[in-house]
Amino acid sequence: MSGTERAVSAKPGTPAPPSAPGVHPKPFWSFRPRSDREAGDAVVSNFLLHWFPAKTYKPSLDWNYSFWLGTASAALFFLLVLSGLPLLLLYVPSVERAYGSVKDIEFVVTFGSWIRAVHRIAAHLMVAAVFLHLVRVFLTGAYKNGTGRGQRREWNWVLGVVMIVLTLFLSFTGYLLPWDQLAYWAVTVGTNIASSVPFVGPEMRELLIGGRTIDQATLLRFYVLHVIFLPAGLGALLAYHMWRIRKDGGLAKADRWTLGSEKTEAPPAKTKTWSLLGVARGQAPAIRAVTLEAADRTVNSVNDLVRRISIVVLGTFAVVSILACFIPSPLEEPANPMITPNPAKAPWYFLWLQEIVTDTTLKIGSFTINGAFLGGVILPTILLGLLTVWPWLDRSPAGAAGIWFHASRKRQNLVFLLVVLLVLAFTIVGTFLRGPYWNFYWPWQAWPELPTRI
Amino acid sequence: MEQRTSSPYPGKDRPVLAVIGVLLVVSTVVFAVTDHRKDWRWYQAEFRKMVAEKFGAEKAATLPAGMKQIWVKDLGRADRCITCHQGILWKGFETAEHPWKTHPVEPLRTHPVEDYGCTACHGGQGWAVESEKAHGPVHFWEEPVLGKAMGEAYSIQGDDKGALMQMNCNVCHRYDRETKGADLINLGKKLVNTKGCRACHVVNGRGGTIGPDLTYVGDKAAEQYDMSRLGGQKTAFAWHVAHLKNPKELVPDTVMPSFGFGTKESQALAALVLSWRRAPVPATYRPGVPRTDPQTTEEIAEEERMKHGPGAWFVSTGCFVCHSVSSLGVKSAAQVGPDLSTAVEDTQKRFGKTVDDFIRNPTGTMSVVLSRQIILTDAEKEVAIQKLREAFAEHQKQKAEPPSAH
Numbered sequence: 001m002s003g004t005e006r007a008v009s010a011k012p013g014t015p016a017p018p019s020a021p022g023v024h025p026k027p028f029w030s031f032r033p034r035s036d037r038e039a040g041d042a043v044v045s046n047f048l049l050h051w052f053p054a055k056t057y058k059p060s061l062d063w064n065y066s067f068w069l070g071t072a073s074a075a076l077f078f079l080l081v082l083s084g085l086p087l088l089l090l091y092v093p094s095v096e097r098a099y100g101s102v103k104d105i106e107f108v109v110t111f112g113s114w115i116r117a118v119h120r121i122a123a124h125l126m127v128a129a130v131f132l133h134l135v136r137v138f139l140t141g142a143y144k145n146g147t148g149r150g151q152r153r154e155w156n157w158v159l160g161v162v163m164i165v166l167t168l169f170l171s172f173t174g175y176l177l178p179w180d181q182l183a184y185w186a187v188t189v190g191t192n193i194a195s196s197v198p199f200v201g202p203e204m205r206e207l208l209i210g211g212r213t214i215d216q217a218t219l220l221r222f223y224v225l226h227v228i229f230l231p232a233g234l235g236a237l238l239a240y241h242m243w244r245i246r247k248d249g250g251l252a253k254a255d256r257w258t259l260g261s262e263k264t265e266a267p268p269a270k271t272k273t274w275s276l277l278g279v280a281r282g283q284a285p286a287i288r289a290v291t292l293e294a295a296d297r298t299v300n301s302v303n304d305l306v307r308r309i310s311i312v313v314l315g316t317f318a319v320v321s322i323l324a325c326f327i328p329s330p331l332e333e334p335a336n337p338m339i340t341p342n343p344a345k346a347p348w349y350f351l352w353l354q355e356i357v358t359d360t361t362l363k364i365g366s367f368t369i370n371g372a373f374l375g376g377v378i379l380p381t382i383l384l385g386l387l388t389v390w391p392w393l394d395r396s397p398a399g400a401a402g403i404w405f406h407a408s409r410k411r412q413n414l415v416f417l418l419v420v421l422l423v424l425a426f427t428i429v430g431t432f433l434r435g436p437y438w439n440f441y442w443p444w445q446a447w448p449e450l451p452t453r454i
Numbered sequence: 455m456e457q458r459t460s461s462p463y464p465g466k467d468r469p470v471l472a473v474i475g476v477l478l479v480v481s482t483v484v485f486a487v488t489d490h491r492k493d494w495r496w497y498q499a500e501f502r503k504m505v506a507e508k509f510g511a512e513k514a515a516t517l518p519a520g521m522k523q524i525w526v527k528d529l530g531r532a533d534r535c536i537t538c539h540q541g542i543l544w545k546g547f548e549t550a551e552h553p554w555k556t557h558p559v560e561p562l563r564t565h566p567v568e569d570y571g572c573t574a575c576h577g578g579q580g581w582a583v584e585s586e587k588a589h590g591p592v593h594f595w596e597e598p599v600l601g602k603a604m605g606e607a608y609s610i611q612g613d614d615k616g617a618l619m620q621m622n623c624n625v626c627h628r629y630d631r632e633t634k635g636a637d638l639i640n641l642g643k644k645l646v647n648t649k650g651c652r653a654c655h656v657v658n659g660r661g662g663t664i665g666p667d668l669t670y671v672g673d674k675a676a677e678q679y680d681m682s683r684l685g686g687q688k689t690a691f692a693w694h695v696a697h698l699k700n701p702k703e704l705v706p707d708t709v710m711p712s713f714g715f716g717t718k719e720s721q722a723l724a725a726l727v728l729s730w731r732r733a734p735v736p737a738t739y740r741p742g743v744p745r746t747d748p749q750t751t752e753e754i755a756e757e758e759r760m761k762h763g764p765g766a767w768f769v770s771t772g773c774f775v776c777h778s779v780s781s782l783g784v785k786s787a788a789q790v791g792p793d794l795s796t797a798v799e800d801t802q803k804r805f806g807k808t809v810d811d812f813i814r815n816p817t818g819t820m821s822v823v824l825s826r827q828i829i830l831t832d833a834e835k836e837v838a839i840q841k842l843r844e845a846f847a848e849h850q851k852q853k854a855e856p857p858s859a860h
Contacts (some may be wrong), residue, residue: 061463100532103581108521114485177759180594299461307467315474319480325488332594339675451676451688453596454604454618454728 031302053246055298056305057254065140065404067313069133073167074238075313076126079320081231083119091177095216096180099334105288106331115156117324123171125320127349130167133261134160134387138416141409142252143391144401153252157242159237161388166234168349173226175347176219184335185344187214187222189354192344193376201377213337252362252402257297342436351430352423353380358438383419487818494521494583497538501554508546523581526571528736533571542567563634575622576600596676608691611718612638617725624729626739629658634677641719642726649713657730665710672731680705692722760784764848767841768794770829781849791819795849797842810839 031178033039092101092110105112105231138144143157144285176187191214195205210217249255299305346354353376361371400406405413435441436448498519505513523534541547542557550556557567565575571581571660578599582588590598598604600622605615620636627633632640637646646652651753652661674690681688684696698720701710714722737743751758760769765782768774771793778786781795792800801812813835816824824830830838 022469096530100530100581104532107581107583107587111489114489133803241615245584299463304461304463307463307471311467311471311474312470314478318474318477318481321478321485325484328593333596338673339677342677415566451679451681451690451693452591454591454598454600454675454689454691 016212051242051246052249052301052305052454054301056301057257057298058248060251060254061256061299061304061308062253065402066251067132067134067136068308069129069437071309071312072316073126073129073133074242075316076122076129076320077234077238078313080126081123081235083115083122084227084231085162085240086115087119088227091220093177095179095219095335098177098219099331102178102331102404106329113328114321114324115274116327116401117327118320120329121323121327122320123174124348125316127167127171128165131349134164135416138390139394139413140402140404141394141400141406142402144252144394144396144398146249146252146255146398151201151248152244153248156248156390157389158243159244161384163237163241163305165384166230166237170226170230170234171349172347173222173230176214176222177226178331179219179335181332181335181339182330184214185341186338186347187218189344190344190350193350193357193372196370196372197377254402256399256402296428343434343438345430345434348427348431352426355426355430393419461836492583494537497553498540501540504547504554505544506552507631523580524567526569526574528739529571529574531571531573531580533573535572535576535578535580535584537574538585573597574625576619577622582653607687608695608721609717610638610721611716614638617628621729624726625731625733626729626735627741630741638722638725639729642722643721645719646726647716659790668727668730670730670732672728683734691724691728694727697719698723722773739782756785765845767837768845771838776823778837779845781845781852794842795845798846809842813842 023315030038030042033042087105088100090105090112092098102116105111105116109115137157143153145151145153172187172190176183191205195201197204206212208218208221214451218241245251266400273408304376346352356375356379358375359371360374388417394409394412396406396412401409429440432442432443441447476685485631498517502514502517505517513586513668515763517540521534522536522540523532538553539555541550541554543562546553546558547556561575571580576599577650578590579588579595579597581590581594586592589601592598600618601618602615602708605618607617610617614637615695617638623633623636625641627636627639631643643817646657651657651668654664655666656663656835657668659669661667676688677688679690679693680694683706684693686692686701693704695717697705697714698713699717700712702707702712705784729818732745737745760766760774760783763783765774765779768777768779768782768784773779774784774786776786776788776791777794778784778858801809805812805817807815812820813824
């Protein structure tokens with residue numbers, strides 16, 4: 001076939017372009033292949049098709065199954081790397097100059113305040129998106145293996161739990177960098193909770209902050225973690241996470257959808273071969289095949305999947321960009337170890353823990369129950385441990401995978417939702433309803449007026 | 455090509471994608487425009503017009519445009535005030551409105567703007583280039599501009615409504631007894647001495663221990679004051695004014711007596727105590743700081759004695775830097791050269807010359823010293839020879855009569 005094609009395309013007088021198997025002479029690939037050869041070429045040279053499947057089951061494209069939260073999280077991560085690059089050139093990680101360099105970014109760098117706002121808002125949204133993604137995967141039982149052989153979805157779930165911890169840590173390390181009061185005291189509260197671990201707590205805190213007080217060593221440690229190790233780790237895990245989704249048969253819903261559907265005979269085609277190059281060369285034997293990827297169940301990933309991903313990714317960018325135009329990033333007074341702001345709060349996604357810490361610190365006579373240990377160490381460890389091993393504890397049938405609130409998973413879904421709601425409730429109380437001295441204030445109650453110097 | 459059923463998605467997804475594209479363009483326009491539309495551009499344009507009107511277009515063309523700052527490395531300040539306040543060093547805009555007004559010349563003579571910037575004296579947020587954020591008071595910036603507006607808010611007594619600015623003067627001038635132009639602070643300092651604050655309070659390392667040490671009381675955070683009995687503005691300054699007028703009203707169990715201070719006195723003292731801060735002021739910015747190593751009283755007395763003793767000439771001429779003249783009681787700190795008591799003999803031995811010849815035509819080190827550091831006229835050289843002979847005579851006299859003490 002290729003021989004005749006070449007003979008047809010080669011006009012007399014003009015030498016045919018040199019071509020060898022596997023070589024793609026054009027800088028881009030064709031979106032509208034006119035022949036099998038062009039199609040094969042497009043597949044071989046298309047990076048996206050090596051991350052995405054060539055064909056996509058229609059249910060995978062549903063808006064209301066996955067809500068595309070994983071894609072949104074990945075988009076936010078990409079945006080964070082992108083907006084972090086210019087900040088890398090502007091921010092100075094030293095206790096003397098960090099605050100000033102952030103003021104400069106805010107006031108005099110062209111588009112500086114917008115770039116910083118994009119970075120900050122994307123970071124907050126990413127924590128939220130990743131958390132909601134986890135909630136979605138749990139409630140749909142998407143960590144369960146379906147019908148395919150060799151599926152390892154439970155390990156992708158474990159990977160996801162590690163990634164949410166990395167996301168929180170990325171956000172937490174970024175929190176310190178402006179070196180203002182908010183940063184300094186949020187990190188003080190956070191690392192003090194870590195130090196309540198019995199026996200090794202103080203040593204852990206010392207390792208984390210590089211000394212006994214939060215100072216230059218802490219700033220440098222958090223900076224290097226924030227810009228090198230954590231993003232590199234999260235990026236690598238993200239790529240593996242995505243690849244595993246494909247290897248585990250795609251979304252659980254789509255996987256399930258093929259269950260019980262009839263296998264249809266594919267028309268004999270020269271598209272089935274042991275080597276993709278066979279397609280490109282046109283030498284593939286025409287074989288009869290049985291397929292589940294019947295034409296009426298799938299669409300081409302290009303353009304239908306790519307278009308939807310563009311909607312989610314660009315839509316996320318647009319939302320962050322618009323929010324960044326109107327929500328200025330706060331920068332409080334320069335960090336001052338001598339003055340504790342009242343109240344001193346951890347970052348908002350840890351406030352449910354801080355709230356539990358204060359609620360469980362009880363004094364009964366001379367006996368004190370250490371709330372930091374219970375709320376800051378035991379509880380998160382138990383929750384994270386349970387989350388990690390839950391796929392092995394979940395005994396529901398394979399048919400429950402990929403369905404929102406499947407009847408067989410009713411009880412565990414209810415318990416999980418209850419825990420999620422409690423975490424959210426404690427977060428809301430800690431964020432909005434706690435004032436000076438951690439006293440409770442309704443939103444309509446004014447906090448006592450904060451005094452100023454002059 | 456394998457054919458598929460027609461995809462149901464493009465019809466809905468394409469318009470959605472288009473809307474998102476529009477949103478992205480809109481947000482780009484919004485942030486680009488907000489980043490460009492800054493008030494300082496207008497202030498600069500207005501000032502350009504004013505200069506063109508007064509001095510001609512040519513002069514106006516020399517005006518710098520864009521964001522400007524004074525970077526004072528010693529004080530760690532980047533003051534961008536001059537982005538809008540372009541007229542401060544221009545003559546002829548003394549009666550113009552802010553921010554185009556000329557700065558009074560007198561304070562700038564001793565405090566050149568390139569060494570001090572603006573905020574070191576005036577307060578305010580030098581980083582900022584927006585009016586409200588630069589002048590304050592704003593959240594999270596505790597150093598508002600201490601100008602007339604602030605003075606009026608506190609009903610500062612007296613003619614100078616901008617007197618609160620003297621609190622910033624006193625950060626460097628805190629050890630002055632009196633500072634020219636800082637009348638409010640001067641009044642406060644006078645009261646500290648006449649009312650005997652040091653009977654109970656330590657100030658700058660001196661004083662009693664009944665009350666708290668006030669040396670760095672200006673650093674005390676506003677949150678650390680008990681404002682519960684204070685009416686009106688809840689600020690550290692207001693607290694001090696009220697507390698000085700009547701201590702028991704704010705702190706019922708205090709032992710601090712009421713001195714019957716009026717508003718003016720209370721304001722002067724409040725401004726003074728709030729200026730007592732642990733500010734990192736470089737030594738060169740502190741007036742009256744000695745920039746030499748201290749000498750002991752014995753060293754000073756010894757130097758005085760040598761200056762007025764029989765060897766005074768060797769001291770005033772500078773010989774004593776290297777040479778002792780032991781017979782005349784002159785002792786060199788360095789003692790690099792030989793004792794000059796025996797120079798008359800010594801030059802003969804060392805250089806094979808009489809001392810007269812040596813002084814007139816020195817060789818070696820002394821030729822360098824006498825041509826570069828201690829330059830003597832011919833007449834002065836004769837005096838030198840004369841003095842060396844006197845020293846030698848004294849030396850021989852002392853040798854002849856052994857010390858009576860032994």
